[in-house]
Amino acid sequence: MxxxxxxxxxxxxxxxxxxxxxxxxxxxxxxxxxxxxxxxxxxxxxxxxxxxxxxxxxxxxxxxxxxxxxxxxxxxxxxxxxxxxxxxxxxxWNLFDSDVLHWLLERKFSVELLRHFNQLRVAIEPEAAALAAIQATDAERTAIGAGLARMVAAEAGADNTLAADIAFHVAVLEGSRNPFYKQFRDMVASALATSIHFTNRIKGRTASIEDHRAVYDAILARDSDGARCAMRRLIGDVLVLIGEAEATAST
Amino acid sequence: MxxxxxxxxxxxxxxxxxxxxxxxxxxxxxxxxxxxxxxxxxxxxxxxxxxxxxxxxxxxxxxxxxxxxxxxxxxxxxxxxxxxxxxxxxxxWNLFDSDVLHWLLERKFSVELLRHFNQLRVAIEPEAAALAAIQATDAERTAIGAGLARMVAAEAGADNTLAADIAFHVAVLEGSRNPFYKQFRDMVASALATSIHFTNRIKGRTASIEDHRAVYDAILARDSDGARCAMRRLIGDVLVLIGEAEATAST
DNA sequence: AAGTCAGATAGATATGATAATTGCGTAAAC
DNA sequence: GTTTACGCAATTATCATATCTATCTGACTT
Structure with missing residues (x-):
């Protein structure tokens, strides 16, 4: 050998x-x-x-x-x-292990898995945004703003839409200053990467920028409840789309 | 050898x-x-x-x-x-790995870690309760009721308080019918085991049973928003206690 | 019927040898 | 003086083999 x-x-x-x-x-x-x-x-x-x-x-x-x-x-x-x-x-299985997560996603595209993903996101991210509104440092707030700026740039074709979206959401998680929330970085990235094809097919994401900006503004204003609601609306919309897709698929 | x-x-x-x-x-x-x-x-x-x-x-x-x-x-x-x-x-580090979690908790009792724990619980468990209200099977609803019954029994000294508390919260997570939520079983058990000494020292848990019952009733009534709010109140109370402890410790 | 022992199986451990990788220091080249 | 090339050495990576340990099965005994 x-x-x-x-x-x-x-x-x-x-x-x-x-x-x-x-x-x-x-x-x-x-x-x-x-x-x-x-x-x-x-x-x-x-x-x-x-x-x-x-x-x-x-x-x-x-x-x-x-x-x-x-x-x-x-x-x-x-x-x-x-x-x-x-x-x-x-x-x-440790579903929060990124290897396991990747294997699961590569296995098959499953709307159900996507729903489970976003059912978790709708719990985690609004609360992370609420925490970030109170506790994020200036640098972390800047990072969230930078993520939003990248999304705007992507809208004009100057950046990658998915990467910008991920950057924004990860920045919010980082801003929570809670190590457990930060752990969801890989999960959110995977969820976004998986769902972007899905959501793009169904509905234009033009309204999305404004929704993201609402989150950012609330965090900047240290408006905890506002940030939570704005983020909840953002992910809730995706969840509604998924629910509709599952309903039409089963009929 | x-x-x-x-x-x-x-x-x-x-x-x-x-x-x-x-x-x-x-x-x-x-x-x-x-x-x-x-x-x-x-x-x-x-x-x-x-x-x-x-x-x-x-x-x-x-x-x-x-x-x-x-x-x-x-x-x-x-x-x-x-x-x-x-x-x-x-x-x-994979903080959702139960070994890592145990090592972290054994390391030292840290109010900060306890706060991080409960900041996560306040995101997860209300949403799990909301999902359970909609999606839990009859058997799962029964399990939640059994957990509550154990808490009542523990009140009278006929069961272990901590074990009963854990059983209730785990049953809610199971009722969410979402594998990601079910993963928090170990986490919640650890958080409760760690915090029970803490919260018991500060404030009697007599009101706790009623709070838990409110969650159970809302889930039984398939009242998603009610279950979310009730669970949020439950954990929010603990979080307030922790915040007060941190405030007094730092002054 | 219940307990006991022997064999078989599959993971657990030890050991020693060799290969692959790469940080770092030194020498050569520019 | 700076950069590049090269070789040494340290450390992980891999292999091969032998032995040990745990545990299931089934036969045998009581």
Whole structure:
């Protein structure tokens, strides 16, 4: 075995390997196995043993074990001697892990998942905006304004719409000065990236800038309740669209 | 090395080893290293190499690597050749991982952390109650009622107050029928366990039962807004207490 | 029927060797 | 003097193998 590891890695895990993960065999295995679990490949079949996994992917058992341990840490697997490695029920997966989130989103586009996303956002972001109105530093308020400015620029084609939208919402989360709210950064980014195609198809986003500006103005004015309501309206609108889509799809 | 592993494990990680983690050396290492990181033991010193960690704790490098990989999966560490293993900034820790959460809480009782906890709860739980009012199944409504009944029983000394409180709030989260909300189960349990000593010290919880009943009644009546408001009042009260405690502590 | 023990299975651990990566210092080149 | 090239060394990454430990199964015993 005198070939370069990177060559082997790219051979085993060709293109779909996420760049946010490392380039090691271990991370490659993590990605491959994690995605397979999320897809449901092992839903009705027994999960292979470590030895089988290692052999199937042509890597050592040490690498396999490290990948399995990482998936255990993320709540997807559990391992016991003699019983083997088993896939945990989805309720114990750590859905706020960005890897798990990515695997879930790559699996399939599901309006239901999008609704669950935005049902969470409608709880988190208005409250984050309310906190930001009270507690954000000047720098953080500036960042929120910069996000809004990017959205305006994107409207004129001078910036990326999605990136600008994400920047705004992330800035609000940062402004909450609460580490738990900041954790939702990846989640919101994923939700926006997923929903932008969806919402754009249904309804023009022209009104969106004004809605975002209302949030910004309230935060600047240190109007906590105003910020909460404005943000709630913003996300509530998306939620209504999703609800309508689900209703028409089921009839 | 012909001694039993369990003996070595209990020797290295005597009593403080959490039972939710496995009894293996790997999980013991995970717990010990994770706690040390959260405590801040490596804040201003270089993180040891794998070989040093293994030697210091008297385990093999394989075990050490698996523990490090799990901590990497939880966002606490990152490892690169030549650079070594380094502790990630707290912003990239996965705070919704129950291990990380436990380590954080064991570190020190911090009113600030408690406030951050409840600032999140005041976003999540009212919305969960609102969703539950609309979407919960009969069985889930029954579970919420059972939680309330346990609280009443606890009032009379026939049940554990904390366990009953947790059961009620978890039942509401389950009733939301949204997997993301269900993820907050551990978080809410930890928050309640941490805050019960705090709030009990300040103010009797006699009014609490009525507040909880208001939530339950609104959910039963399928009154979404009523459930949201009732739950918001419940947690908002705690938040006010925490704010007062912080204010008096700083003066 | 209940308890006990042997075998089999699969993860857990240890160990030693080798490969890959990359920060850093030094020398060469411009 | 500055930049580039190159090689050393440190550290993680990987592999291979052997042994240990936990636990299920089933046969055997009482």
């Amino acid at each position: 005198n070939r370069k590891v990177s060559a082997i890695t790219t051979e085993i895990f060709p293109s779909e390997m996420r760049t946010s993960l490392g380039r090691n065999l271990t991370y490659g295995m993590l990605d491959v196995i994690g995605r397979a679990i999320v897809i449901g490949e092992y839903d009705n079949v027994a999960f292979p043993t470590e030895a089988e996994l290692a052999r199937k992917h042509g890597v050592s058992r040490a690498v396999t074990r490290e990948a399995v341990k990482m998936l255990t840490a993320k709540g997807l697997l559990s391992a016991r001697p003699r019983q083997g490695t088993i896939v945990q029920p989805q309720s114990s | 012909n001694r039993k592993v369990s003996a070595i494990t209990t020797e290295i990680f005597p009593s403080e080893m959490r039972t939710s983690l496995g009894r293996n050396l790997t999980y013991g290492m995970l717990d010990v290293i994770g706690r040390a990181i959260v405590i801040g033991e490596y804040d201003n010193v270089a993180f040891p190499t794998e070989a040093e960690l293994a030697r210091k704790h008297g385990v093999s490098r394989a075990v050490t690597r698996e523990a490090v990989k799990m901590l990497t999966a939880k966002g606490l560490l990152s490892a690169r050749p030549r650079q070594g293993t380094i502790v990630q900034p707290q912003s990239s």
